[in-house]
Amino acid sequence: MNPEAEFREIIGQLKDLMVANREMGLDPPALSASALDYLHDKGEVSHLSPLDDLRRSVEGCKRCKLWNSRTRLVFGEGAPHSRLVFVGEGPGREEDLAGRPFVGEAGKLLTRIIEKGMGLKREEVYICNVVKCRPPNNRDPERDEIETCIPFLKQQIKIIRPEVICTLGRIAGQQLLGRDFKITRERGVWHSFMDIPVMPTFHPAYILRNPSRERELKGQVWKDVQKIMVRLGLEVNRNG
Ligand code: SF4
Numbered sequence: 001m002n003p004e005a006e007f008r009e010i011i012g013q014l015k016d017l018m019v020a021n022r023e024m025g026l027d028p029p030a031l032s033a034s035a036l037d038y039l040h041d042k043g044e045v046s047h048l049s050p051l052d053d054l055r056r057s058v059e060g061c062k063r064c065k066l067w068n069s070r071t072r073l074v075f076g077e078g079a080p081h082s083r084l085v086f087v088g089e090g091p092g093r094e095e096d097l098a099g100r101p102f103v104g105e106a107g108k109l110l111t112r113i114i115e116k117g118m119g120l121k122r123e124e125v126y127i128c129n130v131v132k133c134r135p136p137n138n139r140d141p142e143r144d145e146i147e148t149c150i151p152f153l154k155q156q157i158k159i160i161r162p163e164v165i166c167t168l169g170r171i172a173g174q175q176l177l178g179r180d181f182k183i184t185r186e187r188g189v190w191h192s193f194m195d196i197p198v199m200p201t202f203h204p205a206y207i208l209r210n211p212s213r214e215r216e217l218k219g220q221v222w223k224d225v226q227k228i229m230v231r232l233g234l235e236v237n238r239n240g
Pocket of ligand 1: 058061062063064065066067073131132133145148149
């Protein structure tokens with residue numbers, strides 16, 4: 001490689017690194033945001049979408065100890081400009097194996113809520129978690145793990161800019177709405193995160209773990225989902 005080509009390649013790698021750092025909010029970039037946007041627009045930095053850029057920068061992450069026990073990192077999936085983002089706490093066993101969010105039994109229930117209840121296609125919404133790697137034995141993610149991983153979620157939300165976020169369960173609610181958040185007391189009520197309306201509801205896995213209360217819990221989730229539908233201007237005349 002001649003010296004000029006070598007120099008250009010190094011500059012290109014440096015630009016990629018600066019953009020990745022800015023996307024994750026980890027370090028102040030050496031260039032201004034507008035300069036980086038200019039490079040993006042000119043195709044100097046990457047031909048990928050911002051969400052793909054972010055996914056690429058998260059792949060192989062070893063920033064917290066959860067990398068040790070994961071099979072596959074579960075970044076999230078769905079429409080890159082979805083009006084609605086669902087946020088759970090972290091991948092379970094099925095998700096860890098598939099590298100996709102909400103694909104186990106709880107995921108099937110969430111898919112039914114989205115498709116049969118809301119009348120949307122699963123691909124029309126965006127689904128992700130607070131932590132991207134499975135905690136061992138499905139334990140709750142620990143504080144240091146959440147604090148290390150949550151910049152990725154914030155960046156996803158910043159890129160997607162949904163009209164509504166729906167948190168699923170206690171952990172996701174607490175991370176977005178504050179440690180005092182109580183799912184039984186505050187689900188079904190509008191909150192806000194990054195200036196985006198948030199509707200917290202029960203995690204589908206919680207419904208599945210409580211078969212004796214299934215009807216009651218599904219009814220409560222359906223009420224919460226209807227509030228989201230009204231906010232998004234979706235027709236609410238289904239049975240849930
Ligand atoms: S949980 Fe998040 S911070 Fe920890 S290794 Fe996985 S992607 Fe990285």
